[in-house]
Amino acid sequence: MTETxxxxxxxxxxxxxTSISALMxxxxxxxxxxxxxAIDADPAVGLATSLGISVRKTVDDIRKDLIKKxxxxxxxxxxxxxxLLDYEVFNALEERDGYALxxxxxxxxxxxxxxVNNLLKDIIRDLAGKFDIVLIDGEAGIEQxxxxxxKTVDHLxxxxxxxxxxxxxxxxxxxxxxxxxxxxxxxxxLVLNRVRNEEEALNISTRTKLEIYGWLCDDEAIRDFDFRGxxxxxxxxxxxxxxxxxxxxxxxxxxx
Amino acid sequence: xxDIMELFTDTISGVRAFINHASGRQSWAAEKKTxxxxxxxxxxxLKEDLGLELGSPQKESLxxxxxxxxxxxxxxxRITLMGPDFTESMGESLPFGKVVLAGxxxxxxxxxxxxxxxxxxxxxxIDLKGFMMRSVSQYMREWCRISSTAIRDGFxxxxxxxxxxxxxxxxxxxxxxxxxxxxxxxxxxxxLREITSPAEKIIAAMNKMASEMDFECESCDYQEVCDDASxxxxxxxxxxxxxxxxxxx
Numbered sequence: 001m002t003e004t005x006x007x008x009x010x011x012x013x014x015x016x017x018t019s020i021s022a023l024m025x026x027x028x029x030x031x032x033x034x035x036x037x038a039i040d041a042d043p044a045v046g047l048a049t050s051l052g053i054s055v056r057k058t059v060d061d062i063r064k065d066l067i068k069k070x071x072x073x074x075x076x077x078x079x080x081x082x083x084l085l086d087y088e089v090f091n092a093l094e095e096r097d098g099y100a101l102x103x104x105x106x107x108x109x110x111x112x113x114x115x116v117n118n119l120l121k122d123i124i125r126d127l128a129g130k131f132d133i134v135l136i137d138g139e140a141g142i143e144q145x146x147x148x149x150x151k152t153v154d155h156l157x158x159x160x161x162x163x164x165x166x167x168x169x170x171x172x173x174x175x176x177x178x179x180x181x182x183x184x185x186x187x188x189x190l191v192l193n194r195v196r197n198e199e200e201a202l203n204i205s206t207r208t209k210l211e212i213y214g215w216l217c218d219d220e221a222i223r224d225f226d227f228r229g230x231x232x233x234x235x236x237x238x239x240x241x242x243x244x245x246x247x248x249x250x251x252x253x254x255x256x
Numbered sequence: 257x258x259d260i261m262e263l264f265t266d267t268i269s270g271v272r273a274f275i276n277h278a279s280g281r282q283s284w285a286a287e288k289k290t291x292x293x294x295x296x297x298x299x300x301x302l303k304e305d306l307g308l309e310l311g312s313p314q315k316e317s318l319x320x321x322x323x324x325x326x327x328x329x330x331x332x333x334r335i336t337l338m339g340p341d342f343t344e345s346m347g348e349s350l351p352f353g354k355v356v357l358a359g360x361x362x363x364x365x366x367x368x369x370x371x372x373x374x375x376x377x378x379x380x381x382i383d384l385k386g387f388m389m390r391s392v393s394q395y396m397r398e399w400c401r402i403s404s405t406a407i408r409d410g411f412x413x414x415x416x417x418x419x420x421x422x423x424x425x426x427x428x429x430x431x432x433x434x435x436x437x438x439x440x441x442x443x444x445x446x447x448l449r450e451i452t453s454p455a456e457k458i459i460a461a462m463n464k465m466a467s468e469m470d471f472e473c474e475s476c477d478y479q480e481v482c483d484d485a486s487x488x489x490x491x492x493x494x495x496x497x498x499x500x501x502x503x504x505x
Binding site: 077091 | 299302303304313373377380390391392393394397399
C-alpha cells in the first residue's frame with residue numbers, strides 16, 4: 001500500500017494555478033490504478049469549473065447546514081455529528097473517471113464554530129488518507145490551506161506568471177512558508193506559466209531561489225478553453241502544456 | 257421498577273413477524289471466523305471500482321439496532337436476507353435495510369445508553385477489503401459500497417453479517433446476535449421502517465437526553481415518547497439525579 005501524497009498549489013491570483021491544477025488532475029487521472037482526490041479550496045470553485053464539474057454541494061454548505069441545526073437547537077450529539085459530517089462529505093464528492101473532487105466553498109463567516117471547522121478538517125484529512133494522491137487548489141496564500149484543508153503536505157507548488165509581481169508573491173509565500181508553521185511541507189518548487197521561451201524562463205530563474213519544477217508556454221488553446229468555459233480535461237492529448245505538466249509531475253515523482 | 261430491557265420488546269416481535277412472513281428469504285449461520293481479508297483501514301470504494309451500492313442517499317435506507325435480555329427471542333448467529341444477495345447484484349444500486357437483534361446481559365438504566373452506543377458504533381470497526389460504509393444514526397441510514405472485485409470474489413450478505421456478528425460477540429455483555437438484511441424493494445424498507453419506528457423514536461429520545469441533559473419535559477419534542485415508555489422516564493430521572501448531584505459537587 002502506498003502512502004498518500006499531498007500537493008498544494010499556491011500563488012498570486014490570476015497566474016493560472018487552477019488551469020495547471022486541472023491539467024495535473026487530467027494527467028494523474030489517466031494513470032490507472034491510483035486514487036486521485038482534487039480539493040477545490042478556491043471559494044469561486046474554479047477548479048471544478050475547469051474540470052467541467054457543476055458542484056452539487058460544498059463542504060461549506062454542509063458546515064452551514066449543521067450550524068443552522070445548532071442554532072435552532074436541533075443539533076445531534078458529538079459522535080453523531082461526526083458521522084453525519086462524514087456521511088455528508090462523502091456524499092459531496094464529485095466522482096469522475098479516474099478522480100474525485102471535493103469543493104470546499106466560501107470561507108467561514110458569521111461567528112466562530114471552531115469545533116465544526118475542526119471536525120470537518122479531521123474528516124477531510126481522514127478522507128484524503130484513503131486516496132493515493134491529493135491535489136489542493138487553493139487561494140493565493142498558504143494560510144487558508146492550513147485553516148480550511150490541512151496543515152501537512154508533501155509538495156508545496158508555487159505558481160507564477162512572468163510578472164515581477166507574480167514572482168514577488170511566490171517568493172513571499174516561500175519565505176512565509178519556510179518556518180513550516182503555516183504549512184508543513186517536504187518539498188517546495190515553482191511552476192512558471194505563460195512563458196514566452198526558454199530564455200525568459202532562464203532569466204526568471206535568476207530572480208528566485210526556488211527550484212523550478214517546469215514552465216508552461218503561453219497557450220492559445222488554454223486561453224480559448226477558458227474563454228469558452230470548456231473543461232480543460234478535454235484538452236487534446238497533443239497539447240504541449242499537457243505534456244509539460246506531465247514532465248512536472250514526473251519531476252515531483254508523482255508519475256512514472 | 258420497569259425493566260429497561262423491555263424497551264424494544266414489541267419492536268423485536270414486529271421484526272420477527274416481518275421476517276417470518278417474508279417470502280423468498282435466505283438464511284445462513286454466521287461463519288465463526290471471518291475469512292475475508294481486512295481492508296487495512298483505507299477502505300474507500302469510488303464509482304469507478306463500484307460493484308454494488310446499498311442504501312445510497314438516493315435510495316431507501318434503514319439501519320436499526322435492538323436489544324433485549326430475552327436471549328430466547330434471538331436466534332444466535334443467524335443471518336437472514338430478504339432480496340437478492342450481494343453476489344447476484346453486480347452493477348446495482350439497491351435499497352437497504354439492516355436490523356441487528358442483540359441478546360444482552362447487564363443493561364441497567366444507568367448504563368443502557370452507553371452500552372447501546374458502544375454496540376451501535378461497532379459497525380465502524382468492520383474493516384473488510386472492498387467494503388465501505390457511511391451512516392447517519394440520527395436518521396437511521398446506512399450507505400454501503402462494495403467493490404466490483406469484492407463482489408466477483410464472493411462478498412455476500414453472509415460475509416458482511418458474519419463480520420458484524422463476530423464483532424458483537426466479542427463484547428462480554430452480548431450473548432446472542434442476529435442480523436436481518438433487506439435488499440428486496442424500497443416498499444419493504446418502508447414497511448420495515450414502520451415496524452422499527454417506535455424504537456427509532458426511543459433511541460432519538462435517549463440521544464437527546466444524553467447529549468443535551470435537557471430535562472424540561474414540557475418543551476421537549478420527545479415528551480410523548482417518554483410518556484409512552486416508562487423506562488425512558490426512569491432513565492431520565494436517573495440522569496437528572498446524576499446531573500443535580502454533579503451540580504452540588
